[in-house]
Structures are given as C-alpha cells and as structure tokens.
Amino acid sequence: MTDYLITGAQLPEGSITDLLLADGRIAATGADAADMAGARAGAQVHRIDAHGLVALPGLVDLHTHLREPGREDAETVASGTRAAAVGGYTCVHAMANTTPVADTAGVVEQVWRLGEDAGWAQVRPVGAVTVGLAGEQLAELGAMASSAARVRVFSDDGLCVHDPVLMRRALEYVKAFDGVVAQHAQEPRLTAGALMHEGIVSAELGLTGWPAVAEEAIIARDVLLAEHVGSRVHICHLSTAGSVDIVRWAKARGIQVTAEVTPHHLMLTDEAIRGYDPQFKVNPPLRTAEDVQAVRDGLEDGTIDIVATDHAPHPSEDKDCEFAAAAMGMTGLETALSVVTEAMVADDSRDFGWQDLARTMSATPARIGRVTGQGRPLAAGEPAHLTLVDPSARWTVDPAGLRTASENTPFAARELPARVMATFYRGVATVLDGQPQDGSTR
Amino acid sequence: MRHLLSAADLSREEAITILDTAATMAATQSRAIKKLPALRGLTVVNLFFEDSTRTRISFEAAAKRLSADVINFAAKGSSVSKGESLKDTAQTLQAMGADAVVIRHSASGAPHRLATSGWIDAPVVNAGDGMHQHPTQALLDAFTMRRHLMPEAGTGAGLDGKRVVIVGDVLHSRVARSNVDLLHTLGAEVTLVAPPTLLPIGASTWPCRISYDLDTTIAEQAPDAIMMLRVQRERMSSAGGGFFPSAAEYSRRYGLDAARFEALPGHALIMHPGPMNRGLEISARAADSDRSTIVEQVGNGVAVRMAVLYLVLAGNEGTPS
DSSP: OOEEEEEEEEOTTSOEEEEEEETTEEEEETHHHHHHHHHSTTOOEEEEEOTTOEEEEOEEEEEEOOOTTTOTTTOOHHHHHHHHHHTTEEEEEEOSOSSSOSOSHHHHHHHHHHHHHHOSSEEEEOBOSBGGGOSSSBOOHHHHHTSTTOOOEEOOTTSOOOOHHHHHHHHHHGGGGTOEEEEOOOOTGGGTTOOEESSHHHHHHTOOEEOHHHHHHHHHHHHHHHHHHTOOEEEOSOOOHHHHHHHHHHHHTTOOEEEEEOHHHHHOOGGGGGGOOGGGOOSSOOOOHHHHHHHHHHHHHTSSOEEOOOBOOOOGGGTSSOGGGSOOOBOOTTTHHHHHIIIIISOTTSOOOHHHHHIIIIIHHHHHTTOTTSSOOSOTTSBOOEEEEEEEEEEEOOGGGSSSSOOOOTTTTOEEEEEEEEEEETTEEEEETTEEOOGGGO | OOOBOOGGGOOHHHHHHHHHHHHHHHHHTTSSSOOOOTTTTOEEEEEESSOOHHHHHHHHHHHHHTTOEEEEEESTTSGGGGTOOHHHHHHHHHHTTOSEEEEEESSTTHHHHHHHSSSOOSOEEEEEETTTBOHHHHHHHHHHHHHHHOTTTOTTOOOTTOEEEEESOOTTOHHHHHHHHHHHHTTOEEEEEOOGGGSOGGGGGSSSEEESOHHHHHHHHOOSEEEEOOOOGGGGSTTTTOOSSOHHHHHHHHOBOHHHHHHSOTTOEEEOOSOOOBTTTBOHHHHTSTTBOHHHHHHHHHHHHHHHHHHHHHGGGOOOO
C-alpha cells in the first residue's frame, strides 16, 4: 500500500503542516511526517506538494440519491460514489427512495455492500421510515439498524411523513438505537401539483406554487413532536426564512433538532425559472433572494448545522422536456464544495471560513449520522479520510465532464471557485490532480 | 417578430403593429374573395395537446385565408398518448416541413421550451399554455376594445387611459395574465376583481389594481370595458380546491347580474373569452345586450391570428394591402 507524504498543506484553522498517510491512517503530522516517511522501511512514498492547498477532513454528505437499485440508468452506487470522490467526499448517505425502496435489512445491506465493493467512499444507507414510502406503516427500523449497514438515519425523503401520529412513533422508536428521523418537510395538501416556489415569479409564469408555509408548518410540528418525545429530528433541505426562524427558536428551547441546507438553496433563486428550464426544477423549490440570505445567515450562525447535497441525478429524457413534465432534482456532489465556497467562504462580509466549511460539510454530518471515523480532525492517529482543495482555482462547470452518470446540473457553464485536487479514502487516493483514480492505479 | 410566446414580450410598438396589421386583415375579410396569397407554399402546424376546438378552428381559418397549408395535430389518439415526448413530436413535425408551429398545451411554459430548446427552427405561436399566457386572445380583446373605444384614432393608437375591469378566476386564467400585460403596454388601466382565493399570491406586483369587491370597483372605476372570466363549477368542491363556497355565493358577489349591468357606464363593453356560464359569471341580459362584444371577439380572433401568422412568417416583407 502506498504511503502519501503531503507537504505544506493548510489546515482548516490556518496552520501549515505536513501529513503522512500510512496504513489507512494519518500516521504523523508536522515535522514528524517527513521523518516517519523516511523511516518506514519498504514503503513506497508518494509525495504531494500541497503548498497553497487547503486540507479538509473528507467531506460527508448526509443526503445523496444513488438511484441503485432500480434506476441504474440515472446513477449507480459506483458512479455516484466516484462522483462523490471527485467532489471531495469520503462518505455519503444513500437515500431510501430506490426501487425497491430501502425499507428492509436486505436492501440496505445490498446498497452498503455495493459501496464497499466500489471503494470510492463509504456508503451509509438511509432506511425508509415507512414501508414503501407509503406513509402508512413503520418499516422494520430496528432490523435495518442492526444489519451490516448499521443504519442510523431514517427518511422517506422525496415524500413527507405527514401523518403526525406516525411521525411521533418513528421519532420515539429510533431512540432505541440512537437513530434520527430526517424529515422531508412538505405538507402534501398545500403542495398538490406544485412546480416551483409560490410567489411573484410563479404568478407570472403560471406555474402552480409550492408555498413556504408548507415547509414551515411541518417543521414547526415536528420540532414540537421531537420535544414531546425527547428524540432527535433532522430537517432535510431547509429552504425558507421562516424555517430558519423556527429551527432557531427550537434550538433556543433545547429541542434536539438539526437542519441541512443544500448548496443550490444557498446560491439560486426562483428567478432562475423564468426560462422554464427544468434544470432548475427541484424539491423543495428554489426560493426568493430573501430566503437565500436567511439560509446563508442561518448556516453562518449555526442555526443550520450542515450542508447536504441532495444529489439527485436524472437521465436526460426526464429533464429535456416541458417544465411540468420534468423530474425534480439536480446533481450536486461535484459542485457542492465550490458553490459553498462562493456563497459563504468567498464572501468577505461573512464570518465563515474553511473551519466552518469543514464543520458543516464533514464533522457535523458525520455526527448527525453517527458515522464513526469520518469527519475527524486531521491529527495523527485518525483515519486517513481527507480532501485537498485549491482555493485559488476557478473552473467552468461542463455537465458532460462531470463524473456522475447524469448531466442535470443547474450550474452548467457557470464559473465557480475552488477545486478538489485530491481525495483520500481509508488512506487510498481516490482522486489525484483532480482526476479519479480508476482501476489498478487506485 | 420571431415567435409569439407571451403578451409580456410585446413592446408597445410591436403590439400596435399587430393590431394595425389585424385591421388590414379584417378589411380584406369583407371582400367577396377572402383569401390572400401571403403565405402560399408555407405549412402551419396546429399542435394541440389540449382540446380547444374554437381556438384551433380560428388559427386554421387564419392560416387558410393566408393560403398556407395547415396540418392539425391533436394529442388525443396520437403518439403522445403512447408516451412520445414534446421534443420528439416537435422534431417529427419539423421533419415533415412545418414552417410555423401553433401550440396549445396544458403545461405552462411548453411553447417557451419549444421555441428556446433548439428542438425545432420554426417560429412558435402560443395558442394558450396552462395558466400562463394566451397572447392572441389578449390581442383580439385589445383589437375589439380599440375598434369600439377608439373608433376615430385609426392606426397607431393604443388604449391610453381606458379603464378595463377583469372579473373572476384570475388564478387559473391565462387570459387574465395576457390581458394585464398587453393592456398595460397599450396604456390602459386594468383592475382585477376576484375572491382572494382566485388571485395568485404574486398578483399584487402586476401592473394593475386588485379588488375583491365588484360593486365598489364598478362605482369607482366606471369602466370602459368589463371582461368576465369563465368560472369552472368544479372549483367549488374540495377536490377542485374549494376556492369558493357555492355557485350561488360566487354569482351574488362576482356575477355580472342585471343590477351591475345597469350600474356600468352606458358605453361600457361587455366582454368574455368564452365559453360562458350563463347565470353564473354573466347574466343573459348582459351577454345578449347590444354592448356585448362576445360574438364579435370570435370573429376578430381570425383577423388577429392572420396578422400574427403573417408577421412571424412573412413580416419582414411589409404589410399586405
């Protein structure tokens, strides 16, 4: 196994150090790294000059759609985790809305095993809350938790657990194995037929609106349920200013709530839909400029805990059509770090640096998902999951050049800052010089 | 004019050019031989994904009066019902030699996608898309108003200072959206009157007034024209959205009954895009009065659509005499 001696990397808090990766761990840092590299008899050392690069703990995504089993034409576990590695991720949580639905120990073990075999990143399956995502009967949450996949996050994502009694039962039940219910907050009656955010733009375009209150009402209900039963609840892809306010209130009250925002909700507004381009169709929908400012503020002040991609690949036939007929969702694994850099790190008026990015895109998502060994500090003895980023790079997004199996990105032809130069998973380079290390070279 | 997708896209100059061209077209329709050779050899495809016999026949008549060949494509019973996409259908029609595509679709934005996605090269005319736009309807409404309200103005006139009240289901109405945009462009003052449940959340930013009270609006605005929108009875039920409690309540509060008809200024036009629900949004007395332009609007539709087809297909060669 190759050792890697990374020299001159900037850690998230700003200090410069060397890092030696050996036997799947960070064997040494600082001056010890080069000494130990020289002392390891028989080891092949690959030296990487990382001056000017930022070293981050490997990114952890709490919200990825890998589509396998069932829609391998859109993405497979292998293609999705390869894209994840290119985006700097060493761990992804695979959502349950596959075909069949990941609502049994068998399916979650299958997804986990496919991830282990592919070797690009750790795959943590998310288990469905209800059988078949039907919202009627709890799935066997305990069986999934005690399976080889060790599921800790449960979600009907794509659909809301809208029955309050069922939601209460799920919140109570997962306490037995320290699980968390990740809620897709969408009141279904208020969003029937909805195609985009309800507001000025939807009124002009004649597209049925998805009102902000449909998200906020469910979040308000669920934080109160979580308080009542003393459980953890996680809010998926929070998108409105009102939602930020509710989560802020809940946290101040001591409720165990965590929340995520997607990169696209940090960057884009509903104005993008004026051309009826289905690449901008997503659930929850792109909101207003005021909402974008509110979610940025919420991420900065810690109300929103993490950034999660909601990577949602779709084949071209599901997007190259009229807006109403198009599937909802956009890919995000390969653009997330750059988009967050532009929206948050590069904004000098904000108090949000690389440490905050490491916290919100690695450490905290790992903690919420109860993933041991991920999101750890870059210190001697820790597992060697890390990402090297060139903060000065700028690149133009070419959908055809992305590694995900689908091309539905809203950032096509857009220039973005920061580029992942290398990713290490279990001490193995999955990406070097910005290129995935396929086959025998990895 | 490359396409006609939305009334909001039209400048005042472009809108007046269409109305003036339509006036020229209308004049030819009183001749013994109504047919003009302007589009001879060109093929217009009526691509109707949604039923609308009136609009399709109007476009068909307009194209034929200009000597174009017409292909009518209805989605029902076609490959669309077998799962073919809009993109594939459009490209098939292009391969068959369509020079212009008139599209009607239940999805808002479908004409925009057709025109801007690179699927076809032909000009696209929006014949109504979802809840979004129906620009030729707005043009024929404006044409009708200009004829009656500005009879001396002649070509080049807008509708400056004219007060128009539009009443009813604005939320689901492409006619209302198109009319607000076009009438504002032409200088008219528009007031929308509807129950709050039938007004879109963002309508307050539109270039018009908003009112929930029809009687007050008639009294204060003294409109030059009042346009009643069709109300779908199923909107009452909870399955249809429960937008208002009952037909009777809607009619009492928003119907153009005899009393409201009497309260209008003597010259005010009574308009409706059709088909009407007599007794619900409009009384027979108003619909059948000599101030009603409802039947005339249909006839003017042919002239306006002739003008639009002419301008997108041959417009650079000047207006025909």
